[in-house]
Amino acid sequence: MRKPWVQILALIFAAGGFIANAQAQQWPSKSIKAIVPLSAGSAVDIIPRIVFEQLSTQLGQSIIVENRPGASGTIGERAVLAADPDGYTLLAHSSAHTISPATVANMPYDPAKEFAAVAPLGNLPMVLVVSPSKNIRSVQELVAAGKKQPLTFGSIGVGSPIHLALERFRISAGFQAQAVPFRGAPEALTETMTGRIDMYYAPVSAALPFILDGKLTPLAVSSRKRAAALPNVPTTLEAGYANSDYDFWIGVFAPAKTPPDVVNKLNAEISKVMQTKVVQEKLAKIGVEPMFMNTAQFDAYIKEQFTTNAALAKAAGIQAQ
Numbered sequence: 001m002r003k004p005w006v007q008i009l010a011l012i013f014a015a016g017g018f019i020a021n022a023q024a025q026q027w028p029s030k031s032i033k034a035i036v037p038l039s040a041g042s043a044v045d046i047i048p049r050i051v052f053e054q055l056s057t058q059l060g061q062s063i064i065v066e067n068r069p070g071a072s073g074t075i076g077e078r079a080v081l082a083a084d085p086d087g088y089t090l091l092a093h094s095s096a097h098t099i100s101p102a103t104v105a106n107m108p109y110d111p112a113k114e115f116a117a118v119a120p121l122g123n124l125p126m127v128l129v130v131s132p133s134k135n136i137r138s139v140q141e142l143v144a145a146g147k148k149q150p151l152t153f154g155s156i157g158v159g160s161p162i163h164l165a166l167e168r169f170r171i172s173a174g175f176q177a178q179a180v181p182f183r184g185a186p187e188a189l190t191e192t193m194t195g196r197i198d199m200y201y202a203p204v205s206a207a208l209p210f211i212l213d214g215k216l217t218p219l220a221v222s223s224r225k226r227a228a229a230l231p232n233v234p235t236t237l238e239a240g241y242a243n244s245d246y247d248f249w250i251g252v253f254a255p256a257k258t259p260p261d262v263v264n265k266l267n268a269e270i271s272k273v274m275q276t277k278v279v280q281e282k283l284a285k286i287g288v289e290p291m292f293m294n295t296a297q298f299d300a301y302i303k304e305q306f307t308t309n310a311a312l313a314k315a316a317g318i319q320a321q
Contacts (some may be wrong), residue, residue, distance in 0.1 A: 032061060032087070034092050035079050043288075072103065077093070080253070085254065085256070087266065093253060099313070103313055116255065117301075118270070119251065121251055121252065121290070124204070127204050127219075127222075127233060128166075129201075129202055131215075140240075152199075154200035155182065155188075157181065167312060168246050201222060208287065221233055224245050271294075274290045
């Protein structure tokens with residue numbers, strides 16, 4: 001016969017499992033808030049809105065997207081962590097989520113420990129562009145120029161995915177370049193088109209209209225495979241630069257104490273959304289490649305991203321600010 005305290009513990013654990021399962025079955029029973037830690041209109045804002053619109057229909061509950069920009073995304077992240085971990089407050093963020101520990105000084109929380117990885121939404125390939133006036137027609141010619149004298153490149157904030165993508169390529173190719181900070185992609189693209197800065201790693205969706213108009217020359221894309229929107233542009237890997245690829249991804253997170261059954265259910269529902277024709281067509285128009293991972297796979301991927309980005313920031317000499 002088991003001792004009374006053992007029986008009590010068994011009942012407590014059983015009740016806890018029952019409650020967690022019941023929460024997952026009932027979730028969602030009310031509207032959901034999704035916080036985006038960037039301004040409206042950015043790729044990190046547009047992509048989740050496309051997905052959440054369809055997810056809302058599937059779940060039968062409204063999903064309210066709220067923008068909380070500022071402080072390298074930490075304002076939005078802190079708002080999510082301040083909410084109850086019940087699956088009704090989510091974070092939609094990008095690769096920057098796994099960069100901030102290496103670039104933001106004195107963070108009051110640990111994003112690697114305090115967020116649960118729910119599901120990836122998509123990878124947004126970036127294209128390395130230069131002004132036609134530079135008379136550079138290949139990525140090899142760009143590297144050769146950079147080895148003769150330091151180049152300049154546009155950056156949307158120190159330690160942003162765009163910044164680290166260029167640094168990863170630069171380190172692999174072995175040339176010198178100086179980051180020039182801008183407030184947003186439009187300004188960086190304009191300065192690249194005029195030739196006042198030498199190059200810019202732009203999301204394909206932002207650069208494509210200017211490429212088609214002949215105002216920018218595409219040299220390579222950052223992803224492991226060619227971008228569907230630019231099938232004739234090689235990857236940096238194809239161009240011969242090992243370990244030069246960089247993923248600019250968008251994903252969904254929740255507070256770490258969110259019930260696992262709720263996280264898994266949310267992952268399954270998002271996976272269904274990502275397979276719908278309407279969502280895939282909308283994402284394709286802006287150059288986004290859907291990503292599919294279960295919670296365990298996405299969690300492992302995110303952990304690897306924290307490690308990779310920390311090493312990259314160190315190699316690039318980026319100091320936490």
